[in-house]
Amino acid sequence: MASKHHYEPLASVDKSVRLVVLFPGSIDDDIEIRLIHTTIPNAPVHEALSYAWEEADYSQTVKIEGNTLAISRALHIALLHLRSHTEERVMWIDAICINQADINERNKQVSFMREIYASAKRVVIWIGPEQGESERAMGLLRKMGKEALKDVFDKDKLSRLQRWNSLGELLGRPWFSRAWVVQEVWMASGAILQCGNTHLRWGTFARAMTLKSTWGNIANAIDMVPCEEKRTELRRRYGLAIHISQRISTRVRLLFDMLWNTWDRESSDPRDKVFAILGLVKGYRDRIAVDYDKPMEVVFKEAASAIIKRENSLDLLLAACGPSRQDNLPSWVPDWRHTANAQRPILFVNRAKLHSIYDAFSVWFSQITLVLI
Numbered sequence: 344m345a346s347k348h349h350y351e352p353l354a355s356v357d358k359s360v361r362l363v364v365l366f367p368g369s370i371d372d373d374i375e376i377r378l379i380h381t382t383i384p385n386a387p388v389h390e391a392l393s394y395a396w397e398e399a400d401y402s403q404t405v406k407i408e409g410n411t412l413a414i415s416r417a418l419h420i421a422l423l424h425l426r427s428h429t430e431e432r433v434m435w436i437d438a439i440c441i442n443q444a445d446i447n448e449r450n451k452q453v454s455f456m457r458e459i460y461a462s463a464k465r466v467v468i469w470i471g472p473e474q475g476e477s478e479r480a481m482g483l484l485r486k487m488g489k490e491a492l493k494d495v496f497d498k499d500k501l502s503r504l505q506r507w508n509s510l511g512e513l514l515g516r517p518w519f520s521r522a523w524v525v526q527e528v529w530m531a532s533g534a535i536l537q538c539g540n541t542h543l544r545w546g547t548f549a550r551a552m553t554l555k556s557t558w559g560n561i562a563n564a565i566d567m568v569p570c571e572e573k574r575t576e577l578r579r580r581y582g583l584a585i586h587i588s589q590r591i592s593t594r595v596r597l598l599f600d601m602l603w604n605t606w607d608r609e610s611s612d613p614r615d616k617v618f619a620i621l622g623l624v625k626g627y628r629d630r631i632a633v634d635y636d637k638p639m640e641v642v643f644k645e646a647a648s649a650i651i652k653r654e655n656s657l658d659l660l661l662a663a664c665g666p667s668r669q670d671n672l673p674s675w676v677p678d679w680r681h682t683a684n685a686q687r688p689i690l691f692v693n694r695a696k697l698h699s700i701y702d703a704f705s706v707w708f709s710q711i712t713l714v715l716i
Contacts, residue, residue: 348410350442351380358383358455361440365422365432374405374422376412376439383455383462389433391463393527393534394421394470395517396438396611405439414438421469424540434467435459446635454633457530457622466531466545470518473539476509481541483510487554488547507564513538514580519587520681522608522619529590529623552588583607596624599650599659602677606662606684614642616679626653640671647676 353359359382366375381387396415403419404411414422418438425432441452452459460466471477483506518524528534534545565577586604601620610616618633630649631642650659662677670678677683 345406345409345411348407348412350445353380353448354382356382358458360386360435360452360459362386362389363434363436363439365426365434367427367429367431369428370423374419374426376405376407378407378440379433383458386462387433388464389435391435391460391466391527391531392421392425392437393460393466393468393518393524394418395521395524397517412439417471420472424472424537425467425469435463449635450633453618453635454628455622457526460527460530461532463531465533465535466527468518468524468528468534468536468545470513470516470536470538473541475512476505477513477538478541479506480509480513481538481543483507484513484543484548484551487551488543488549490550490554504564504567507561510561511564511577511580514584515576517609519580519583520607520609522605522610522616525587525605525608526619526622528587549588552585579607597650597654598624598627598646599654599656599662602646602650602679603662606679607681609681613639613680616681617642617646643672643679644676646679 353361359380361378361380364377364379366377368375379387395417397417400415401413402416403414405414405419405422415438418436425434437452442448528545531545536543536545536548561581565574565581568574568577598620601623602616605616605620608616610619612635614635614637617631621627621631621633627649630653631645634642637645647659647663651657659677660675663675670683672678
């Protein structure tokens, strides 16, 4: 019986990483890999994987140099689809390349996650296997991205509605709502979106999400959904998809703005709501250190303090819910968890905050009352 894999420590030199060499195989073969140690500047050509961890059940394994390494079911399914039949594939995969049991290593690796994704030849965005109407949805995205929708709009009303419904289902997959994916995609030099065995260039997806001629059709499709709760969820899905597709220049990124615009995103570890954004902004790393030994309350408090001092603004208080909260945070510190965003009361925001990536959908997407001050 194979033994459990034990990680060899990374070298102490700057930007040391592991890469996965995924051996070729057919769909029914066991997954076999090996790990190579290198540094970001000296790494061989490789890809980086962006995916939703979902439930970390660790019910599956991969073979690694005669031993086994436990991985989640979601990652196992991804590797089965990503594996070539004939060639090795070199990738950076966080759940495997980082020793998750070593907090110090996690802290160091997460602190330069920006560079890890930026250095990859391309980022492979895995949103899950083919399921239901996912093929129809991927085809629609391709047509939208190429602005070749005449054949779609010439169909009967029922067929058109089915297409939009399939897209709404696809955008409901967990990847689109995760916090980490913003940095993983925005830092990429190139990316592809993969569902099952179907690929779509990220540029095509981004163009599809900005094709204004389709927004009225999407809005009409949503309005035809009989349940208000489902309509609200569909608006959220489209809003998150538009957000991830529209990269913001580093010149205009501030930590508060980024936390504000990713508030509705989810992370299994609430501290990652801050850590996942640090690589997207400049001037905060000396004030906020990635440290998974710190409790959530300390991380959120450090972020709030850094924002006030670095940005010289008290706009942060607009996001704090005051003394009536049921958490352990000070009244002036926002709770950036997704659940807090879902339950937040009416927000009073200044005009600057109204300029966001969601403005294009504001006519029908906005579900909260904004009061100008």
